[in-house]
Amino acid sequence: MKIAIAGSGALGCGFGYMMKKGGHDVTLMDYWEDHIQAVQKNGLTVDVNGETGNVQLPMDKPENIEDTFDTVFIFTKSMGLRAMLEAIEHTLSNDTKIVCLLNGLGHAQTLAEYVLEENVIMGTTVWTAGIDEPGITHLMGQGPVEIQEADPSGKEATLEIVEMMQDVGLNGVYSDNVHFTTWRKACVNGTMNALCALLDANIQELFESSQSQSLITKIITEFSRAAEVENVELDIDEMVTYVTEISESVGAHYPSMHQDITNHRPTEIDFLNGKVAEMSEEYGFDAENCALITELIHAKEDVLGIK
């Protein structure tokens, strides 16, 4: 399969590496100059669950890529999705499938502005990754990468991509309700990410605080109202239990939004609690807690001079 990774940070590199190792024709696209030069010179080195390897593969800015691809995996930050879709337009044919594994809410609507619905495949992943230095990353995980076509006509192509991911060790799984999985994951990020960033706490510290269950329940209650607008039913108690169980498995880990704040990078709050608050105004349900949390995170970005 001829594959491009649009947004080759930690997770993009990990996925690209696995697919290249698995025998596919993979091109990495990104804008980080040092990272591009390192990969062009020394190839991409990735540690996957403790085992390190190196692959040679092309990497460049999207505007320097002339090929078109069978499949493009998007791995930008939420706020980078729109710009990336504009930048890669010339690499897409009428048949190119776009696989979107981004965290957060509202991405299907953004994709619909740039890509035919029959080419869109939405998904979620529980794999995690990090960049050690330009050209050198690590990937951790074993859980499923769940994907589902946005339009019924895309099912066959989706199944092929599932099979490809299984073959290369990425645990591809066909989902018949990726919309639910997306909302469930948003509940995880909308609670842990936002609260740990606000409280300067790791996940274990957050869940050991006596307010955690109340705070998480308030947020998930509002997420469930927003999900209902999209015909996704989130059982509040079930979600609180799910999030709490995840917190127990990850322990004293700082979620990505905390890392963003610490490293003075913009957060993805607008695509989590902020999206729920935005939907609450459009559809007339109550989401005051998500609205306040979104404002507090933006205030924190402002105080730190993050643009």
Add this chain to the structure above:
Amino acid sequence: MKIAIAGSGALGCGFGYMMKKGGHDVTLMDYWEDHIQAVQKNGLTVDVNGETGNVQLPMDKPENIEDTFDTVFIFTKSMGLRAMLEAIEHTLSNDTKIVCLLNGLGHAQTLAEYVLEENVIMGTTVWTAGIDEPGITHLMGQGPVEIQEADPSGKEATLEIVEMMQDVGLNGVYSDNVHFTTWRKACVNGTMNALCALLDANIQELFESSQSQSLITKIITEFSRAAEVENVELDIDEMVTYVTEISESVGAHYPSMHQDITNHRPTEIDFLNGKVAEMSEEYGFDAENCALITELIHAKEDVLGIK
């Protein structure tokens, strides 16, 4: 006048010093051992707006004081009021006036449990103070110390105390609506204190963030609903302007709740936003923002191991 200061931290020492200098018989009461010993040995040294002096005056734990007093000024933290009232009970006669200048809401109700209403005088102060080391403090200010009797029968005594404070340079002012002043001050503390503590920001940074007006308006709106329950009318726009003007005059200063969090001390949130949230449940108005902010501050205390 025979005066006791119940809770002789920074502000209590400053007030006690001014009254002693002004010729009154002043006793300091507190529980901080090093501070008590320093004052017993070297007297109390206070810098008032840049001018330093020293006075000799008795200081001890309340249980070691055998006198009764004409007037007791309470200068504990909000959460220390109840314990202090129990500790000083033996120093009160049937005529002892209690002057309560504490920040925060709900103190009149606590006082009513321990003291006859005719002996209660409520007030607010805009003076600020700090402790440099045991026995050495500073006091800054010139603004009014407004007081008013809780029961009409206490008016004459209140006017005497106003006069005493004028004589000693504390700018005593008789207020005919100290209830309003108390709520207005609570609006200042319920916005600046809570938000700066949550955002790890100083007052200038908070007000320069693009969310500040929205955040402050949300909080003040809920404070105004709570004030209404006590027949105090707070005009929301007026209050937002008032708080914003104060922020401009204080600038890059960290309010006390930020200092509490930084120094790992419990905050007074339950007597500000927490009291509004509590009243919202009792009286059935909406105060979700105050409720969330209170939980977030308590979560932050928990994360820092503050008890």
